[in-house]
Amino acid sequence: MQAPRPHGVSRRAIVSKKRARPLHRQEAKTPEHEAIYRRLRDMILFGEVEPGQAVTIMGLRDHLGAGMTPVREAIRRLTAEGALEALGNRRITVPVLSPNQLEQISFSRQAVEPELARRAAERADATLISELREIDRRIDSAIEKGNIRLYLEQNFRFHFHLYARAEAEVLERLVLGLWLRVGPSLRIVCGRYGTSNLPDQHGATLDALATGNPPKVQAAIERDILQGLEQIRLSMLEAPESVTGDGAD
Template sequence: MAQLPAPMKDRPMTERLPAHQIAYIALRDMVLFGELAPGDAVTIEGLVARLGLGMTPIREAIRRLIAEGALQMQGNRRVCVPRLTDAALADLGYARDAVETRLAEQAAGQCDAAMIATLRAIDARLDYAISTGNIPAYLRTNHEFHFALYSCAGSDVLHALAASLWLRFGPSLRVVCQVPDGTGARGADGEMLHMPDHHKHAIAALETADIPALKAAIRDDIAQGVANIRAGLHAGLLG
């Protein structure tokens, strides 16, 4: 059984959001940032108790995430994150490459010096997460970097597609970040961290307005994550 986050009442959240949106954001983040690993199951009642929200908004959030492919219903009123297959992973890699390189291309002309400085600051926090072995912080900061860049593209359609693809991708990345094989950065707990990061190449490309190099950096970042997850699949780490 997966460990759930602290009760929603203990978390900062704007009071202007309706309960169903709060439930969706909370449960989406649990999936996106690996608090629920592929195959981990939680009960609906457990989510209600832990998030401090009612049954109705939790059910609505679950329905939305099932429709997005991020969750699946099991028996006994439980939900879980689907396990990826080789075929699904290949499709996700293809789709992410197509959508996110296009977003990067569209963002390139809109990223001013202030945004580039923001991306550098995010990347510095990501480096710190890697050096300290803080995998949850890595996952959140990695996501923050990509979507700060993509927000400059001005494409609601492609941004939404990218967000949906990350929901299917993130939980598996959390698992394989912890695979020790003798390569990669070593965290504070001694585990080898498999964390794709071509962000500095992306920032350098933005600074010189080199769109092909920017697209290549994003493509390489995606490909490394896909390769890590595929290795985890073949090693039996993802079910």
């Protein structure tokens, strides 16, 4: 099962001639270059552009409904973060994830994210726990409905809403870069296997937060990370072209 593409995104390139929707009210309060960066970042995070898929800069500009300058700036930033690669001829691509890179990402995420979760748990309050429970309800709904995009968005939101409470900006930015590298492959795995077996240690995380137990929060997040990365690793072994994009036309 292929990951669905947004309007105008083909296997080879984004070719839409139409302008995308205008910025939301919240986006309108953000400088245009930052809003465009976040929208392109989210396209990568949630797998709207497949690994190895060539995308034209002009196509991205049309799809995002933005000027060339903020689009180029967003591409520059995401390329520096390792989320995009330049192909020449004004084309870019999401890098194909290799098994070696996945191992490095797995090592890094296991080293950093549980620590972020522990620090966040030490600062957690009833409001944070309530907000995380609401996000988790949306995750459960997405899994039940088989809505992969919503699952990926809300799963990301759960983790980073928790991590923000750690007040560790350097670590949080490091983790965001790791998610950018692995997100497109996770989207393809979810598209192939569906949502019924997706990792979910959020209930255990919430229970540990509610009882004020940072080590248990740390352990639950570590299990959550391991389960998700293991799904990608096994998919690489079973059908590498479905995860890496090597089977693209």
